[in-house]
Amino acid sequence: MEDAPPLTARQLDATDAALTTVAAAIALTGTVALDGGPGQGRRPLTPISGPSATSDSELDRVEGVHGPRTLDLVVIADDQGLPL
DSSP states (O other), X not given: OOOSSOOOHHHHHTOSOOOOOOSEEEXXXXXXXXXXXXXXXXXXXXXXXXXXXXXXXXOOEEESSSSOSOOOOOOOBOTTSOBO
């Protein structure tokens, strides 16, 4: 899928939020998988299990260093309550 209009890596890094579809989701871990299909961006296969995080030498946890600071999921269901 192509950006419309095409965006540079710098422009993508400057965005405040992104909306994407997912190929699969795992409720137990809260993991979603992007496979590069329609609405899923440029990467071939990407599992996401929440915001990125790292710790410094004193083990102070910092979230959102290499990716999203938060991850919100919206599940859309059909009229029988099954995810679409």
